[in-house]
Amino acid sequence: MADLRSNLAGIKSPNPFWLASAPPTNSGYQIMKAFDAGWGGAVWKTLGVPVQNVSSRYGAVNYRDRRMVGFNNIELITDRPLADNLKEIEEVKKYFPDHAVIASLMVQSKEEWHQIVKDVQNAGCDGIELNFGCPHGMCERGMGSAVGQEPAVLQTITEWVMEVAKVPVIVKLTPNISDITEPAKAASAAKADAISLINTIQSIVGVDLDNLVPYPIVDGQSTNGGYCGPAVKPIALNMVKNCAQDPNVGLPISGIGGIETWKDAAEHILLGASNVQVCTAVMHYGFGIIREMTSGLEQYMNDKGFATIDDMVGKALPNVKKWENLNLHYKVVAEINEEKCIGCQLCYTACEDGAHQAIGLSGEEGNRVPFIIEDNCVGCNLCSLVCPVEECITMDRRDDGEKHDTWAARGERGEQPTTFNDKRAGGLHHWVPSVQDALKHRKS
């Protein structure tokens, strides 16, 4: 049986699923309820000088009938007194000594940092997370993402914290930056114990088309929020990968961003995260989703032969290369399974209008199954992605696997195209239908 126990830079928890610092970790009550439901750890709602919040606070991106595919918030850090939070941290640790309780912190001066670090350590927290990520409200006051966007400032503050820290320190990074490894390297230079990413992405989720105000609306006005939820996972995965692959970062990673199922968690871990943090999914479905997450991850680890979480961490990283190192001779083409095809012809119109005109229609009465024009198929996958039937369109390999060449290697040989009409480029011999076929609605 796979062992789900997790260890991030010395912070141990019964499983790698932590609650991210956010509304679900606003109180000891919520965190104990989460641990009782099966969560392995929790990062406390960020502590600091308590704030005044606004109403309303959240906006969502719905896709068709799916709610909250994306989500944003303009809520700030805790608005509760520090003393109350410290008392509750102590209480949680009393009930759950083996679970991870992390204190997320955000203050301004060196003195404040020193004081609050000591306070939360005294309360018994297992680790500290520095909130250098919040991209709304707090950043206007020089905190949150304002720190995360300035690696030098990030390093200085982290060093202040390290002066008094006795428990592992995690630096939480903002994705609102062009190169995520820069603040990650600054955290490393400051001798932080780990990094966590990503925090939310600056966003406007939509506009009220009747009143011309973006969401969420506060008395007829709005502000940018922080974007999260399933929609941000691809951005998070890429940034996790970038940090995990950079030898100058060299820190354990707590993966955050779009994690709702065990699969999302497995992806974060395979790309280098040692554990994961979850918020939006809990705000949507409650603490109960942990049952699916632990059972799914355990099943996957058993199926794949991963005995521990550490066995899994970063296992996909060797397969992520720079573009210039991909094999230019690898050739796949689409194949349509006529038995499975339901005749929606979405692949046809997608390829015809959005790709390479490599799918045709028979035109025969009663036959709606499209066919592949193999000479034009560049193996882009689009048809197989739009197809609503599982395993109906597959991408079949056509090259024999013998040849291997890359853009980088061509460069070394001086064989990259260099002029505008260079014959060494791709796209030659591409068949294009007649112009008249594009003008069916135009009156002659």
Place this chain on the structure above:
Amino acid sequence: MSEFKRPQDDGDFQVNFTQLKPLMNATEAYYESSRCLFCYDAPCIQACPTGIDIPLFIRQISTGNIDGAARTIYTSNHLGNICGKVCPTEVLCEGSCVYNHQDIKPIEIGRLQSHATTQAILADTKLFEKLPDNGKKVAVIGAGPAGISAACELRMLGYAVDVFDAKKHPSGLALYGTAPYKISNDDVLREMKYLEEQFGFKTHYSNRISTREEYDNLEKDYDAILLGIGLGGTRSIRIPGEDLTNCEGATEFIETLKLDHINANIGKKVVVIGGGNTAMDAASESARMGAEEVVLIYRRTKLEMPAYDFELDLAKGVGVSAKFNVQPVEVLGEDGKVVGIKCIRMKEDYGDLIPIPDSEFVIDCDVVIRATGQDKQRGLLDVLSIKYDKAGRIAVNEHFQSSQEKYFAAGDAVNGGAEVVNACAEAKQAARGIHAFLNDK
């Protein structure tokens, strides 16, 4: 024991005839519309006789553009609301939905169509700009689906239109012949009122136009005449006892049921003769009216039955039983009233249907309903010297113009009896035919 109690008041009636395709609320419509794949060259459009751009109106519903959805529907089909409810969608648009090939429930296109059009009707949304009046006049005979559709289309093209109908209410069989669990009378009449107000044709109900003289006058006053005259009464099957009390035609039975609801003549044990959709309706309706037993008899096999499978299933679902290869021989009576029906079993003999000797039997019953097809309006056509085929269907060219150049025709009188949606499609073409005819002159 029957599943349904005999309705004592209109409340009971509404319960027994609960709508099979109830109106969707906005959330249900949003969820359902979200499932549409937006197929290329969508099969549902091809399956719709009026060619409604179904994926477009479904996408308009899912993006909150309900007026746009209604406009898309009404652009192709002037009876968009009625058709959403009464169309045999199971064999048309929904039957062709690609989800069927994946063993996934097809999109509920009919109910989505009703959803969008009902909102437009309730809000009295003005969807179209008419062309300016062109000074020409067209008379429409018959306010059924064909007549009303043609009237709408002709008004769009700028014609002054007068619609005449022998009956008190418009919509023909949509009101007088459609099973009450498919659409309520209120729903039918609401769309009729909406269309009349939107398009501004003039209506003349309880106004039968049948004599040569009346048509002579119309020909003088109007530039063209559209015949949407439908079919006649139930055809006789020429067996003894057909004239007994409580042996009635299905069309007549259904009309009484539709208008008088609980006062329709319902027996304890009802035998329905026929294998078409009207027979299925009459049988279902008898059962829902509280008949203790309802038996369908059809002289051929189940496979040969012209009714849609889902219509037979509907009837069976409310307790109707069916006997195949059974032909009625005589309606039996006592004191002038039906007491039973004598039948004989049939078999196929090298393509011929022949009775099996000595296989007669009697089904006791107190009502016999003949759903054996409707007569054609040959009498009127003879008066007008309009040609018709052997089956009594008006002969028309591709513009739906009859042998008398001023007369166009559409609907059951031309196709011999089809769905409301077929009448709508033909009527639109007939109206365009009239437009072409009057502009070529």
